[in-house]
Amino acid sequence: MMKLGFFLYGTGHHIASWRDPGVMPNANQSLKHYINITQTAERGLFDFVFNADSNSTFGPDDPDIWKRTTVSMRLEPLTLLGALAAVTSRIGLISTATTTYLDPFHVARMFATLDQLSEGRVGWNVVTSSAASEALNFSHAAHVPHDQRYERAAEFIQVAQGLWDSWEDDAHVMDKAKGLFFEPAKLHMLEHKGKHFSVRGPLMVPRSPQGQPVIVQAGQSEAGLELAARTAEVLFTVSQNLEASKKFYADLKARTARCGRSPDSIKVMPGVLTVVGSSRDEAKEKFEQLQALIHPELGVAMLSDIVGLDLSKYPLDGPMPTEVENTTAIRSFRDSIVDMAKRDKLTLRQTYQRVLPSMGHVVFKGTPSQIADQMEDWYKSNACDGFNIMTPVLPRSLNEFVDLVIPELQRRGIFRKEYTGKTLRENMGLPIPQNPYFSTARTAAE
Numbered sequence: 001m002m003k004l005g006f007f008l009y010g011t012g013h014h015i016a017s018w019r020d021p022g023v024m025p026n027a028n029q030s031l032k033h034y035i036n037i038t039q040t041a042e043r044g045l046f047d048f049v050f051n052a053d054s055n056s057t058f059g060p061d062d063p064d065i066w067k068r069t070t071v072s073m074r075l076e077p078l079t080l081l082g083a084l085a086a087v088t089s090r091i092g093l094i095s096t097a098t099t100t101y102l103d104p105f106h107v108a109r110m111f112a113t114l115d116q117l118s119e120g121r122v123g124w125n126v127v128t129s130s131a132a133s134e135a136l137n138f139s140h141a142a143h144v145p146h147d148q149r150y151e152r153a154a155e156f157i158q159v160a161q162g163l164w165d166s167w168e169d170d171a172h173v174m175d176k177a178k179g180l181f182f183e184p185a186k187l188h189m190l191e192h193k194g195k196h197f198s199v200r201g202p203l204m205v206p207r208s209p210q211g212q213p214v215i216v217q218a219g220q221s222e223a224g225l226e227l228a229a230r231t232a233e234v235l236f237t238v239s240q241n242l243e244a245s246k247k248f249y250a251d252l253k254a255r256t257a258r259c260g261r262s263p264d265s266i267k268v269m270p271g272v273l274t275v276v277g278s279s280r281d282e283a284k285e286k287f288e289q290l291q292a293l294i295h296p297e298l299g300v301a302m303l304s305d306i307v308g309l310d311l312s313k314y315p316l317d318g319p320m321p322t323e324v325e326n327t328t329a330i331r332s333f334r335d336s337i338v339d340m341a342k343r344d345k346l347t348l349r350q351t352y353q354r355v356l357p358s359m360g361h362v363v364f365k366g367t368p369s370q371i372a373d374q375m376e377d378w379y380k381s382n383a384c385d386g387f388n389i390m391t392p393v394l395p396r397s398l399n400e401f402v403d404l405v406i407p408e409l410q411r412r413g414i415f416r417k418e419y420t421g422k423t424l425r426e427n428m429g430l431p432i433p434q435n436p437y438f439s440t441a442r443t444a445a446e
C-alpha cells in the first residue's frame with residue numbers, strides 16, 4: 001500500500017496562503033486549528049503528520065522579507081505534537097530536530113517521551129539545519145560546516161538510539177511484595193565516549209510499543225544520502241519529474257542494500273503539492289488566484305536568495321536573468337530553476353510564481369481522479385513508496401484531498417481503507433528495532 005504523510009503547516013503550503021480570504025492568518029499558533037487538521041488527516045487514514053522545524057526563520061534572514069510571510073510564527077514542534085497525541089489515536093506524529101545545535105540526550109528524551117505518550121506513533125526527522133542563522137541562537141558565530149554537521153549527525157543518532165535501548169522490555173518488574181521496581185541486570189548504561197559526545201545514560205524512559213521512534217531524514221547532498229542509506233527508515237525527497245524520481249529511487253535503494261540493509265527498510269516519500277478542482281481548469285484557476293497573492297517584492301527577494309543573484313533591479317515582466325553566478329545557493333535547485341526559465345522562456349514574475357509555491361516539489365493539479373492517476377503512476381513505476389502531501393491552503397485543501405482524492409486511491413486498491421496497525425511502524429510496515437540486550441526479538445508482524 002502507498003504511504004501517505006501530511007506535511008503540517010498552519011496556513012497551508014502556498015507562500016501566500018495566509019492572505020487567502022478563507023484562511024485564518026494566525027493559524028500557525030492555533031491549537032484548535034492544528035487539532036482540526038490533524039484529526040482530518042487521521043480521518044483520511046494518513047500514516048503520519050509531519051511538522052518541519054527550524055530554530056530561526058527559514059529562507060532569507062531578513063525581517064524586511066519575512067514581514068510578508070508567516071515564517072516568523074512557528075511553535076516548538078514537540079510541544080505541539082504532544083498536544084496532538086492526546087486528541088488522536090492512530091496517526092503517526094513526526095517532527096524535525098536538528099543534530100547540529102541540540103544535544104542527543106535531550107533530543108532522545110523528548111522523542112522517547114512523546115513516543116510513550118502516543119503509544120508508539122512518533123518519528124524524528126533528523127536534520128543538520130538548513131537555516132544558517134540557527135547558529136546565531138546557539139552561541140555560534142557562523143553555521144557549522146557541512147561535513148562537520150554530518151559527522152556529528154551520525155554520532156548523534158548512534159547516541160540517541162543507544163539511549164532508547166537503556167531498558168530491556170521486561171526490566172520494570174514493579175514487584176510490590178519484594179519492593180523491587182526494576183531488575184538491575186536489565187538496565188544498560190550507555191557509557192558513550194566519542195568525538196562529539198560523552199553520554200553515560202540511562203534514559204529515564206522505557207522503550208515504547210514500537211521499540212524506538214522512526215528515523216526520518218530529508219538531506220539531499222551526497223553526505224545526506226549516505227547517512228540516510230545507513231540509518232534512515234523514511235526519506236523525504238524533492239522531485240520535479242517522474243524519470244528523475246525513478247532514477248533517484250533505484251539509486252537510494254541500491255545504496256541502502258550496500259549498507260547491508262533491506263531496500264524495503266527505507267521508504268522514499270517525495271513531497272507533492274496537490275490542487276484539487278472539479279475540472280483541470282477549475283484547479284488551475286484556484287491556483288492562479290493564490291499565485292496572484294504573492295507580493296512581487298517577496299517573490300523577487302525569495303527567488304534572489306535561491307538563485308544567488310540580486311534580481312530586484314530587473315523588470316518583473318522581462319525575461320528571467322539566467323546568467324547567475326556560481327554562489328553558495330543550493331546548486332541543484334538553482335540549476336533546475338535556470339534551466340526551466342530558459343526552456344519555457346519565463347519572465348521574472350512567472351519564474352517566482354512557479355518556484356515559490358512548492359519550493360521545488362512537484363505539483364499535481366486537476367480533478368481527484370487526475371491527481372490519483374499521477375500518484376498511482378509514480379507509485380507503480382517505482383518512483384516512490386508514497387507521498388508527503390502538501391496542500392496550498394488549510395484547512396480547505398486538506399478537506400478536499402481527504403474527501404475526494406483518498407476515496408479514489410482506495411477504489412484503486414493502492415491505499416488502506418482502515419488503519420491496520422496501532423503504531424507508526426506497524427502502519428508504515430517498518431520492523432521494530434531489536435534491543436541488542438533483549439533476547440526475545442519482536443517484529444511488526446507479530
Ligand SMILES: Cc1cc2nc3c(=O)[nH]c(=O)nc-3n(C[C@H](O)[C@H](O)[C@H](O)COP(=O)(O)O)c2cc1C
Nearest residue numbers: 052053096127128129130218219220221224236237
Ligand atoms: C521535505 C523536506 C523537509 C525538510 N525539513 C527540514 C526541517 O524541518 N528543518 C531543516 O532544518 N531542514 C529541513 N530540510 C532540509 C534537509 O533535511 C537538510 O538538512 C538540508 O537539505 C541540508 O542537508 P543536505 O545538504 O544534505 O541537503 C527538509 C528537506 C526536505 C526535502
